[in-house]
Amino acid sequence: MASATSSADCLPFLRALSDESRWEIVRLLVATPDGLNLGDLAERLRLSLYNASRHVRVLHEAGIVSVEREGRFKRIGIAPAFRRRIRSQAGSDALDLGCCRFDFSTPAAGTASRTKKQLLQHATIPTLATMSSPARYIMIGGFLGAGKTTAVAAVARHLADAGKRVGLITNDQGRELVDTQMLRSRGFATEEIAGGCFCCKFNSLVDAASRLDLDAAPEVFIAEPVGSCTDLVATVTYPLRRIYGDRFSIAPLSVLVDPMRARRILGLEEGRNFSDKVLYIYRKQLEEADVILISKRDLLDEAGEAELREALEREFPKARVLAISARKGEGLEAWFEILESETQTLGAAMEVDYDTYAEGEALLGWLNATIEVKATDEFDSAPLLQALAREIHARLVAEGAEVAHLKMTLSPDQAFAGEVAVINLVRNDFAPEMGQELDEPVEGGQIILNLRAEGDPEGLEAIVREAIAAVSTADCQLSLDHLERFRPGRPVPTHRDA
Ligand SMILES: Nc1nc2c(ncn2[C@@H]2O[C@H](COP(=O)(O)OP(=O)(O)OP(=O)(O)O)[C@@H](O)[C@H]2O)c(=O)[nH]1
Ligand SMILES: [Mg+2]
Structure with a gap:
């Protein structure tokens, strides 16, 4: 050359x-x-x-x-x-x-x-080491199933439409992530950090930013932390600022809440909930937020939204509270404005009892699996995913294991450009919902399944195996390719700047 x-x-x-x-x-x-x-x-x-x-x-x-x-x-x-x-x-x-x-x-x-x-x-592709103007770093947190990935995609689309280069970073305790698959299927440069949270894999976070930088030279990085993770300010944004202060300009921390889950946790509604130690993490996430976003506001009426907003403002007075629907594109402008123009202000980091935090995380069972689908004829992916989700859902309810998030993608063998079908379930008293569908029938493909629920991992494995057997037929066979299940280990942050 x-x-x-x-x-x-x-x-x-x-x-x-x-x-x-x-x-x-x-x-x-x-x-x-x-x-x-x-x-x-x-x-x-x-x-x-x-x-x-x-x-x-x-x-x-x-x-x-x-x-x-x-x-x-x-x-x-x-x-x-x-x-x-x-x-x-x-x-x-x-x-x-x-x-x-x-x-x-x-x-x-x-x-x-x-x-x-x-x-x-x-060529003049900037690297992390040589970037002259700081890249924007946006972190969008919130409990499992709150709507983070959907919101990340909405922010990324908004910025890309405005001509900005965007790089996304997903994170999970396990491997084979539905979120990465979903965001890549939307065409965004996405790197994942698997096998631990950002705070415990701080160097991997910087490496991921560096790989994205080489590949897509993003002006804006958007990071989605694990939904059971908290203390992000002290363990991620403050260290980023201290070590790489000239490379990143850090936006205020946004934390999303699912409105139905939040109404229940804040005592505005009756219903099944997680145990106290899991709720400790939930509240800590909100305590450190600069902006709390009531997500999925399309699920609430006006009175329900106002009541929830007041309760959040009362209990977490440090944060501004906004309501959005990433799905419907509602209420996003005010949030985008904050993300694009404001910088996170420094303050004393919140106190966290790491014993309670670790015990809360360990109450959650985590299961990731990949399932091969082979059929004798073409079939529609949505009914298959719905049947599998229904089978898992029914067994979770029967076992009393409250789901935090069940999500699955199906990628067809002959997919072009990473097209995937997506299904989600975020509460036991809800129904599985298709988030993205394929426009053509498929002959076979691969399902990635991520399940997080308050229950023991062995029990979750039995549920998933039984559900697969229940859905599999002679004409459409589902076989488990890989499965990992565990309880998250104690969080040990790489840095903690209090
Ligand atoms: N009705 C409605 N549903 C939404 C909206 N945003 C997200 N959802 C749904 O909420 C479910 C969870 O969304 P995700 O974006 O995957 O949530 P998450 O917080 O990234 O989940 P984890 O990564 O597992 O913690 C999916 O079924 C989404 O389609 C919204 O604005 N309105
Ligand atoms: Mg997500």
Whole structure:
């Protein structure tokens, strides 16, 4: 590769190509003029279908590849306008972006490091170490099922529509996250920190920001902490400020509450609740909030919303209380304004009894699973997810295990661009709800299941296994691929700046 003049026009191409897999996809497609379907492309490059489709989406958005429907499949090829930039010379294909040239005869081995190094030499992609203006860091917390991921997607969409580059960071105690899958399916650059909360994996949080920076150079990072986590100000934002003060400008901490759950916890309504130690975490989350957001306000009438708002203002006087519906796009402007223009003010960190916090977390059973679905014929994904969610729900109710959040995605084998169907259940006295649907029937795919409920993990595993067996038929077989279940361990923050 040889550098020529610099050009801002080529930056989207450079960002899309600064990844080994995407570079290899483009190399393969350049050499395959008729294009390939996603399955063949994934197989040739030994990528999972999910990763192949994710990379194709990035390349598609950058205008590098085209995608055309062919019956049930989609054919992927080099986009005609991009192909015009590629010239064949002396038997090899060279891509001329104006700012630099790439030689597509470059062998695969070592491409990643070479490509990234070359890109960084020849393009002006800022890295965390060299970013001149601070990136905005927004953290959106709240208890399990409060509506964080939905709200993160709404903020990210708003900022992206305003021309901002956005990077998202998801977090969980386990692996195989529905949230990551869901946010990537919406086209956002997303990194996940699995296996522990931000506060206990502080360095992973900075690493994730750094990876996103290399990939998408975000001007705004939006982080969603684990829903059973609290003390985020002392363990995440203050250390970020102390260690990386010049790199991040930190927005006020937003904490979401599900209105029905909050009405019950604040004594405005009767109904089943979590144990006191779990509620200790719930209240601590609100105590440290700069902004409390009553989410899903479309579920409340005016009087119910006003009553809840008053109760929250009375009990948590430090925070401003707003009401939003991320689903309906209501009440978001006032919140966006705060996130974009205000900086978190410094104060004494709240006191936290880590013994009670640890015991509260340990009362929650955590289960993540992946399930393969194989069918003899095409089927609709929504009824299958609904049946599985209903089976799990009925067993949770029978066992008296209050659900915090059951969420599942189904990604079809032949999905393009990470399309997924999503279903959620956030309270035992609610019904499972489809959050996202596929517009076509599928023949098979993979379900990712995340279940958090107040109950023992062994019991949750039995419930999930029984539910899978109940839904599986000869024509549509569900088989458990991977399952992990546990109680979260005691939180041990990397830093705590009181
Ligand atoms: N009615 C309504 N439902 C919403 C709204 N926002 C989110 N939800 C639903 O609430 C459920 C939980 O939403 P998520 O965004 O996944 O919640 P979360 O806080 O990220 O959940 P965890 O990551 O598991 O803690 C899903 O069924 C969403 O569709 C809203 O504005 N209105
Ligand atoms: Mg979430």
